[in-house]
Amino acid sequence: MRDFLIEPDERRRLPSVDRVLGSASDLIKQWGRSKVSSQIKTALAELRKNAAAKDSEQLSVDGIVEAVRVALSLNEQASALRPIINLTGIVLHTNLGRAILPQNALTAVLQVAGGPVNLEYDLSSGKRGNREKLVEELICELTGAEAATAVNNNAAAILLTLNTLANNKEVPLSRGEMVEIGDSFRIADIIERSGCTLVEVGATNRTHLTDFELAINKRTGLIIKIYPSNYRIEGFSQNVPEAKLSALAKRYDIPFVVDMGSGNLLDLGRYGLPREPTAMMSLQSGADIITFSGDKLLGGPQCGIIAGRADLINQIRKNPIKRALRIDKMTLAALTEVLKLYRHPDKLSSDLPTLKYLTRDQDDIKFQAGRISPKLSAALPATYNVKAVGCASQIGSGAMPIKSLPSFGIQVTADNDKLLRRLAEAMRELPYPVIGRISGGIFQLDLRCLDCESLFLDQLSDLKDLLN
Ligand SMILES: *Cc1c(COP(=O)(O)O)cnc(C)c1O
Numbered sequence: 001m002r003d004f005l006i007e008p009d010e011r012r013r014l015p016s017v018d019r020v021l022g023s024a025s026d027l028i029k030q031w032g033r034s035k036v037s038s039q040i041k042t043a044l045a046e047l048r049k050n051a052a053a054k055d056s057e058q059l060s061v062d063g064i065v066e067a068v069r070v071a072l073s074l075n076e077q078a079s080a081l082r083p084i085i086n087l088t089g090i091v092l093h094t095n096l097g098r099a100i101l102p103q104n105a106l107t108a109v110l111q112v113a114g115g116p117v118n119l120e121y122d123l124s125s126g127k128r129g130n131r132e133k134l135v136e137e138l139i140c141e142l143t144g145a146e147a148a149t150a151v152n153n154n155a156a157a158i159l160l161t162l163n164t165l166a167n168n169k170e171v172p173l174s175r176g177e178m179v180e181i182g183d184s185f186r187i188a189d190i191i192e193r194s195g196c197t198l199v200e201v202g203a204t205n206r207t208h209l210t211d212f213e214l215a216i217n218k219r220t221g222l223i224i225k226i227y228p229s230n231y232r233i234e235g236f237s238q239n240v241p242e243a244k245l246s247a248l249a250k251r252y253d254i255p256f257v258v259d260m261g262s263g264n265l266l267d268l269g270r271y272g273l274p275r276e277p278t279a280m281m282s283l284q285s286g287a288d289i290i291t292f293s294g295d296k297l298l299g300g301p302q303c304g305i306i307a308g309r310a311d312l313i314n315q316i317r318k319n320p321i322k323r324a325l326r327i328d329k330m331t332l333a334a335l336t337e338v339l340k341l342y343r344h345p346d347k348l349s350s351d352l353p354t355l356k357y358l359t360r361d362q363d364d365i366k367f368q369a370g371r372i373s374p375k376l377s378a379a380l381p382a383t384y385n386v387k388a389v390g391c392a393s394q395i396g397s398g399a400m401p402i403k404s405l406p407s408f409g410i411q412v413t414a415d416n417d418k419l420l421r422r423l424a425e426a427m428r429e430l431p432y433p434v435i436g437r438i439s440g441g442i443f444q445l446d447l448r449c450l451d452c453e454s455l456f457l458d459q460l461s462d463l464k465d466l467l468n
Contacts, residue, residue, distance in 0.1 A: 014048060015061050017041055023061050024068065031072055039068045039075075084433045085456060089407060089446030091357045092396035094182060096435065098295040098302070100353040101334055102341060105300070108333040119329050135332060138339035142265050143279040143290070145307035149317055150294070150335060151325040155190055157291035157304030158259055162194035164319045165255050165289075165312065166221025171196040174207035176239055177226040187226050187259065196221060205237040209244050216252050223249045225287075227261040227277075246286025255288040255312055262397060263292030263305060265342055271349055271359045274403040279307065288312055294331075296397040299354030300338035301331045357449050358395060358405065365408040365447050366390075372447070372456070373410050379460040381467055384423065385413045393448045409446040417441065426466040430459045 020040045021028070027036045043064055047054060057063045084096065092098050101109070111117075122129030132149060139148035151157050162171065171191055178200070180186045191198050197219075202211040212223060223245055242258060249256035260282060269275045276297070282290050289312055294303035306316060316322065327335070341351050349359045369388035377386035389411045392404035414420050420443045427434040432455055436445040450456060 013056070013059050014044055014051065015064065017044065020044075020061055020064050020068070024065050027065065027069055027072065035072070036068065039072055040064065043067050043071065082433065084435055085452065086449045087409070087434055087436050087445040087447065089391060089393040089409065089437065089444070089448060090396035091354065091393060091449060092296055094397055098397055099299045100357075101301060102299070102338060102352050104341070104351075105334040105337040108337045109330045112329045112333040117329060119332075131329075131332060135336050135339065138336065138342075139305060139307050142339060142342050143307050144283050145279075145290075147310040147313035148305060148307035149313055149322075150327050150332070151304045151306065151322070152327060153295075153302055154259070154261070154291055154293040154304035155185070156325040157306045158187065158190050159194050160316055160319060160321055160325055161257055161289055161291060161306055162191055162196050162222070162224070163321055164316045165257070167195035169196060169221025170199050170215075170217070170219045171221055171224055172199040172201045172212055172215040173224055173226065174202045174211070174239060175200050175204050176202060176207055176237070177228060179226055179228060191224070205235070207239050209240050209248060212240065212245065212248055216248070216254075220252065220254055222255040222257050224257045224259065226259045242282060242285035242287060246288075249288070250286070255309075256286060257289045257291070258282045258287040260290055260292040262296035263294065263298035265298065266345055266348070268297075270345070271355065273358055273405075283308065289316075293397070294335055294338075297354065297395070298338065299352045301334040303327050303331050303335055353451075357451075360407075360448055362390075362406045362408060368447050368450065368453065369408045369410055372453070375457060375460060376410060376412075379464045380412070380423070383414055383419055387411055391444060391446050393446050405448070407446050407448045409444055409448075412443040412445075413441065414443075423467070426463055429466055430462055432456075432459060434459070 017037060017040050021033070021037055024036055024040070031039075047059060047064070051059065058067070086093060086096050088096070090096075112119075118129065120129050120131045121127075135150060136148045139145060139150075151160055173188065173191065178186070178188050188198055199215050199220075201207060201215045216223075225242060225245055242256075246256045260277070260279060262276070264276045264278050265280070267275065267278060279290055279292065287308060289306060289308035291304060291306050292298070294300040294305060298305075306313065338352070341348055344351075349355045366388070373386055373388040377384075380386060387410070389409065391407050391409045391411075393407040394404055412420070412423060414423070417438075420438055420441070423443055424436060424438055427436060432452075434445070434456065436443055438444070
């Protein structure tokens, strides 16, 4: 289309792919021929589009090899998993990997990953062992459940539970609990993929016990309650308490399942946080099975925990799909260590990073903001205006969506949005990318999760270079 814009002689000046390949032997050694060749094609196509704007150096074989070298390493850097600094103010950020593991879990992961372990081997009998024994004991101890198992994430926990207990059966669910969790992931879709027929009951804002009663028949497999993770229905609203749903399920001899979303094992009120129902409370209210995530409030590795009645957990364990969803040895090791910390609730807010961030004192964050803000200000061009201000953090990952935690951070403003976007971009280009948030003409860094202050400060000179 645009070819007529380019002088034919300039296009002719571009070397062939093979000629560039011939001069790129070191790149081929490092990256392999096919990757280098495809990057050369991309580079040539790019040059062909605007050859007129390029100098002869850029169009030369050496120039192209250099451009390809830079592109290959940049591409890899951009898509590799890299440590970042989370200053978004969202403690459990799904896009940033959710919970940070505690030290004892990291040590355990290294140990089991680096050599053979007795994963399914009983050292006393020398026979096949049960990989989940200890983790199950811990979950039962902490939740009061009779039995428990773990799978890859909470979505898998729901899938496996429903497929085991209600395949080819109907599952009534309140219209007020038809949750979309993020990235178009809807629980209702999981329920249907589990082999169940979803039966919507009640209205968006109000569902009554009689709505469930009317929906139950011979084909009903179980009753499910899903915690509203990332929203609240306020005002003229009502949902049926767990105890009532449980009594109803018992009357019809079907299981009552609760998807708790964020796994909460303790009364968070004791740490000064908003109270959330605990796993133990749901089981005490009569839930036969509860499911929750391992990497949300629980503060552990990505996994999904299923706990409750022993006969049902046994059925769930025997479902062949369990094999496809089981956790690996690293997750198992990390989960075990995290659960062990819960045996000492008085030390939890210092040992478990998630709880440490959530309970960080606002004054402490404020002092930190006071230390950092003049240094950031000095590193930025005069077109930026920096000040330390109070702000509000969120727990994230659907936990207590309408509650926020008083925090402190740094606000940067500028004459125009373009400058702010450039700043956010430069922060992301740092060796340890810093992720903040732009909203309403302000670039905001919430310091609640900044536990590597010197690393942040060390990068300010890079930031200065990037913006000049
Ligand atoms: C987060 C969440 C899930 C999904 O959990 P994953 O561990 O991300 O699979 C399911 N249900 C509820 C209510 C949630 O909040």
